[in-house]
Amino acid sequence: MPIRLLSSEVASQIAAGEVIERPASVVKELIENALDAGAKNVTVSIAEAGRKLIEVADDGSGITSDELALAVSRHATSKLSKAEDLFHIATLGFRGEALASIGSVSRMTMTSKVVKSKAGARIKVEGGREGKVESIGAPTGTVVRVEDLFYNVPARLKFLKTDVTERRAIDALITRYALAYSDVRFKLSDGNNVTLQTAGDGNRRSILAALYGVDVAKQLLEINAEEDPSTGSGQVLKLTGYTSPTAITRSNRKDITFFVNGRWVQDTPLTTALIQAYHTLLMVGRYPLAAMFVEIDPEEVDVNVHPAKAEVRFKNQDRIFSFVQRAVRRGLLAYAPVPTVAPALWGTRVESSSKQVGLDWSLAHDEQLTVDSSQFIANQDSQLPPTNHQPPTANIPLLRLIGQIGSTYLVAEGPDGLYLIDQHAAHERVLFEKLMAQHDMKKIPSQSLLTPVVVQLPPASAKLLSGQLSVLGHFGFEVEDFGSNSFQVRAMPTLFMGGDPSAALRAIVEDFEEDEAPLQNEIEKKLAARVCKRLAVKGGQTLSPDEQHALLTDLENCDSPRTCPHGRPTMIHLSVDMLERQFGRRGAR
Ligand code: ADP
Ligand code: MG
Numbered sequence: 001m002p003i004r005l006l007s008s009e010v011a012s013q014i015a016a017g018e019v020i021e022r023p024a025s026v027v028k029e030l031i032e033n034a035l036d037a038g039a040k041n042v043t044v045s046i047a048e049a050g051r052k053l054i055e056v057a058d059d060g061s062g063i064t065s066d067e068l069a070l071a072v073s074r075h076a077t078s079k080l081s082k083a084e085d086l087f088h089i090a091t092l093g094f095r096g097e098a099l100a101s102i103g104s105v106s107r108m109t110m111t112s113k114v115v116k117s118k119a120g121a122r123i124k125v126e127g128g129r130e131g132k133v134e135s136i137g138a139p140t141g142t143v144v145r146v147e148d149l150f151y152n153v154p155a156r157l158k159f160l161k162t163d164v165t166e167r168r169a170i171d172a173l174i175t176r177y178a179l180a181y182s183d184v185r186f187k188l189s190d191g192n193n194v195t196l197q198t199a200g201d202g203n204r205r206s207i208l209a210a211l212y213g214v215d216v217a218k219q220l221l222e223i224n225a226e227e228d229p230s231t232g233s234g235q236v237l238k239l240t241g242y243t244s245p246t247a248i249t250r251s252n253r254k255d256i257t258f259f260v261n262g263r264w265v266q267d268t269p270l271t272t273a274l275i276q277a278y279h280t281l282l283m284v285g286r287y288p289l290a291a292m293f294v295e296i297d298p299e300e301v302d303v304n305v306h307p308a309k310a311e312v313r314f315k316n317q318d319r320i321f322s323f324v325q326r327a328v329r330r331g332l333l334a335y336a337p338v339p340t341v342a343p344a345l346w347g348t349r350v351e352s353s354s355k356q357v358g359l360d361w362s363l364a365h366d367e368q369l370t371v372d373s374s375q376f377i378a379n380q381d382s383q384l385p386p387t388n389h390q391p392p393t394a395n396i397p398l399l400r401l402i403g404q405i406g407s408t409y410l411v412a413e414g415p416d417g418l419y420l421i422d423q424h425a426a427h428e429r430v431l432f433e434k435l436m437a438q439h440d441m442k443k444i445p446s447q448s449l450l451t452p453v454v455v456q457l458p459p460a461s462a463k464l465l466s467g468q469l470s471v472l473g474h475f476g477f478e479v480e481d482f483g484s485n486s487f488q489v490r491a492m493p494t495l496f497m498g499g500d501p502s503a504a505l506r507a508i509v510e511d512f513e514e515d516e517a518p519l520q521n522e523i524e525k526k527l528a529a530r531v532c533k534r535l536a537v538k539g540g541q542t543l544s545p546d547e548q549h550a551l552l553t554d555l556e557n558c559d560s561p562r563t564c565p566h567g568r569p570t571m572i573h574l575s576v577d578m579l580e581r582q583f584g585r586r587g588a589r
């Protein structure tokens with residue numbers, strides 16, 4: 001093919017691909033424009049998950065009629081004029097691309113009025129072709145109406161996910177902006193239903209409640225830290241926001257949100273810094289949930305590294321990374337609760353109930369411990385078959401308990417060497433096998449709670465749970481829909497008595513939110529595994545000798561004692577042979 005210049009329409013469609021990927025991207029750009037225009041009210045309406053319609057109305061500054069045509073053309077912006085301005089950006093937009101991009105892949109109508117003019121103006125753009133500017137009556141502010149998104153790019157349409165997923169992305173986006181701009185009133189409606197509405201009164205915790213449920217929102221820890229100006233270079237560095245206490249976790253990092261100077265950033269090392277602050281306080285594979293706001297001098301951030309402006313780069317990343325990590329860690333330790341082991345979970349009566357977790361370990365100590373043990377395991381890999389490669393039914397020999405170390409592992413001796421047992425994984429396995437055995441015999445003993453517990457869930461989770469109440473019944477839970485997203489737990493499986501009913505309910509729903517349609521055939525097993533995981537004893541809990549013995553005996557009686565129900569090893573075996581070799585008692589090979 002000969003080389004040709006692309007028509008401006010094709011070129012803009014290609015460029016639009018980088019910025020506008022899905023309905024939520026349109027919502028994001030339009031909300032950012034509204035916020036840049038100083039809006040106090042932002043109203044979003046969608047139909048068919050945004051495919052049919054996205055309309056964003058604001059009461060911001062508006063655009064004059066003679067600038068309206070310019071606003072929708074590419075590389076037209078009022079937010080920057082020279083390249084150096086990029087390093088003092090205080091607005092969310094600056095690329096002058098969003099409206100042009102949206103207009104090239106939809107039928108877009110923009111209506112706007114500034115305070116000082118009597119009438120408003122309207123322009124239509126269809127597949128990149130701009131119409132004429134017409135005069136029209138309108139309130140001060142701007143309304144952008146985007147219809148039939150991607151009507152002229154059918155390939156894009158094919159990449160869109162289900163309506164549920166696309167709508168969830170829009171929901172997530174608006175809630176996050178509502179959190180960051182808590183003094184702006186946001187409203188989202190889908191057809192005739194208002195699905196989200198915020199007060200704009202600056203109260204972030206009430207927005208968190210809409211997002212994660214009242215229970216969770218109440219427990220989130222407030223972080224408010226500022227770098228000591230005397231140590232820094234006199235520059236601003238602030239972290240505020242909310243993060244979860246160690247008892248509230250998620251199975252992935254999706255609920256960790258960071259804003260940098262009012263901009264939602266994804267894929268950021270800041271997330272890693274936050275997770276590291278929880279080092280050893282959370283189980284492997286669990287993540288905190290958090291909404292964090294970083295404020296920093298604009299010159300310290302490069303915001304122009306991503307077409308959708310979803311990433312930023314810091315001039316001095318290490319400084320910010322360690323600031324976030326330390327601030328969150330300090331917050332966590334200051335609020336750290338003392339968890340209790342529910343004695344009934346052990347099948348033995350134990351006197352002690354409240355246990356101290358190893359929270360006083362310094363960060364350095366924690367890190368040392370992890371590094372050591374992982375190196376140790378890595379060294380053994382060449383000589384030992386990895387534990388989880390053993391056939392899953394391989395029983396373990398009778399073990400002699402030696403004790404507990406680090407409030408996390410049991411040490412035991414067997415005929416063939418030393419065993420280190422992860423108490424959490426082991427207990428998870430034990431609970432799971434007991435529960436499944438009872439389930440297979442079609443009788444899970446259930447016990448009524450003395451006082452029924454009411455659990456409030458976020459709306460999305462509540463909807464999922466109400467569809468699963470009968471499955472829960474098979475497992476010995478008696479749960480009743482209590483209206484307005486709350487549920488009453490009246491009975492629990494005897495096996496779990498003493499455990500926290502609301503932790504159990506949350507465990508059941510939280511992963512449903514990710515799998516769109518839970519697999520019906522595997523659902524019961526997955527449910528069981530998840531609940532067991534949540535109610536099993538955690539690492540960091542001191543166990544009495546009786547509890548240690550009970551756990552070991554129960555584990556010996558399991559069919560698959562070597563892994564937890566999620567496949568992680570419950571134990572590490574240091575064979576006599578390996579020990580002798582390591583100590584040079586046998587000739588090195
Ligand atoms: P950018 O936001 O990067 O400048 P856009 O294409 O999103 O680029 O918008 C182009 C210009 O149109 C903006 O710079 C702003 O001047 C104007 N504009 C867009 N949306 C609004 C709005 N909701 N209210 C007022 N002005 C707006
Ligand atoms: Mg913009």
